[in-house]
Amino acid sequence: MASIQTETVSxxxxxxxxxxxxxxxxxxxxxxxxxxxxxxHAAGQVELASGGESISEDLxxxxxxxxxxxxxxxxxxxxxxxxxxxxxxxRFALAPINISKTDELKAQxxxxxxxxxxxxxxxxARQGLRTGINTAMNGLxxxxxxxxxxxxxxxxxxxxxxxxxxxxxxxxxxxRNNAYTTxxxxxxxxxxxxxxxxxxxxxxxxxxxxxxxxxxxIAAGSTLYNKMLTSLEGHGYTQFVGRGKAALxxxxxxxxxxxxxxxxxxxxxxxxxxxxxxxxxxxxxxxKVMRGANFSRLPFAEAHASGVLAKVSFYxxxxxxxxLNPRRTFVLSAVS
Numbered sequence: 001m002a003s004i005q006t007e008t009v010s011x012x013x014x015x016x017x018x019x020x021x022x023x024x025x026x027x028x029x030x031x032x033x034x035x036x037x038x039x040x041h042a043a044g045q046v047e048l049a050s051g052g053e054s055i056s057e058d059l060x061x062x063x064x065x066x067x068x069x070x071x072x073x074x075x076x077x078x079x080x081x082x083x084x085x086x087x088x089x090x091r092f093a094l095a096p097i098n099i100s101k102t103d104e105l106k107a108q109x110x111x112x113x114x115x116x117x118x119x120x121x122x123x124x125a126r127q128g129l130r131t132g133i134n135t136a137m138n139g140l141x142x143x144x145x146x147x148x149x150x151x152x153x154x155x156x157x158x159x160x161x162x163x164x165x166x167x168x169x170x171x172x173x174x175x176r177n178n179a180y181t182t183x184x185x186x187x188x189x190x191x192x193x194x195x196x197x198x199x200x201x202x203x204x205x206x207x208x209x210x211x212x213x214x215x216x217x218i219a220a221g222s223t224l225y226n227k228m229l230t231s232l233e234g235h236g237y238t239q240f241v242g243r244g245k246a247a248l249x250x251x252x253x254x255x256x257x258x259x260x261x262x263x264x265x266x267x268x269x270x271x272x273x274x275x276x277x278x279x280x281x282x283x284x285x286x287x288k289v290m291r292g293a294n295f296s297r298l299p300f301a302e303a304h305a306s307g308v309l310a311k312v313s314f315y316x317x318x319x320x321x322x323x324l325n326p327r328r329t330f331v332l333s334a335v336s
Contacts, residue, residue, distance in 0.1 A: 035267055035268065037134040040137075045285065049290060062082035086162070090319070091320055092319070093319065094315060099118065104311070136148050137287070138273065147320060149219075149272075152177070153179075153326065155331060157178075162326070178204055178208045180331070180332045181333050184200045198228075202261075205279060218265070218266045218277065219266075219268075219279075219280075220268060221273070224277060224335055278330070279330045280328065281325075281329070289318065293318035294317060299313065
């Protein structure tokens with residue numbers, strides 16, 4: 001049931017002849033950002049694909065061996081397997097826009113009001129879809145829901161399959177992410193001046209990084225993010241660096257900016273699982289979006305034939321979150 005605002009007024013002469021002061025603004029009281037989705041979009045990691053039954057990603061997992069030799073020495077010509085594929089299914093999500101005939105008739109008293117009403121419905125659907133995708137990116141796949149961080153950067157690295165690759169098989173360890181599952185109290189200092197939380201994050205950062213493939217982003221929910229910033233502020237290390245990217249919304253942290261840890265941007269996303277901290281090189285994952293269903297709005301259609309007096313449209317997206325190189329990601333799964 002929608003929230004209904006009531007007002008008690010006296011219809012004196014002035015009130016009867018004067019209009020209320022209004023603007024075209026609709027203030028969002030739910031949320032105005034989808035941090036993880038926006039970061040991937042800003043980094044060019046949202047990739048359009050032209051349909052298909054599923055998504056195929058070619059993966060290189062082994063290099064050819066070398067052999068040292070001297071003159072006239074017989075050398076090996078043996079070959080080895082080093083390329084495979086990860087297969088991911090498409091997933092589809094939508095948000096409806098439903099304008100009933102009675103609401104349409106009531107709104108016709110003012111062209112501006114009719115436009116505001118339609119705009120509000122469209123905004124609700126568009127933002128609802130974006131928020132739902134951002135939540136899924138940080139979540140766990142089930143049913144028809146797409147893969148999320150909890151699938152791509154999992155707590156149990158040797159359990160289940162990812163992209164059809166059996167992670168329980170030790171021969172496929174190259175497709176496992178890094179995970180630290182031991183309990184950590186972030187602000188505890190076992191060693192003076194060194195926070196246990198940052199020590200654990202640092203160890204996983206190094207485990208998941210290579211010289212030219214460093215961790216680029218570290219994500220946490222609001223509670224742990226606050227502890228991370230508090231610990232940095234206590235030592236005077238917090239520095240917000242503007243990178244000139246588009247803002248997430250009105251004020252607040254901008255895309256591509258925030259406190260840095262060893263060069264990685266630390267950011268907050270309320271959709272991140274509780275007690276978890278994720279780190280990743282943003283090139284290690286891609287958000288695949290289907291061409292023609294890329295957060296697009298379908299034309300309005302009359303629903304009269306179904307016995308409902310309304311116009312209906314949908315915001316639609318064909319999408320999947322895919323892993324390209326899980327070794328360049330990590331998770332701490334028991335942080336307090």
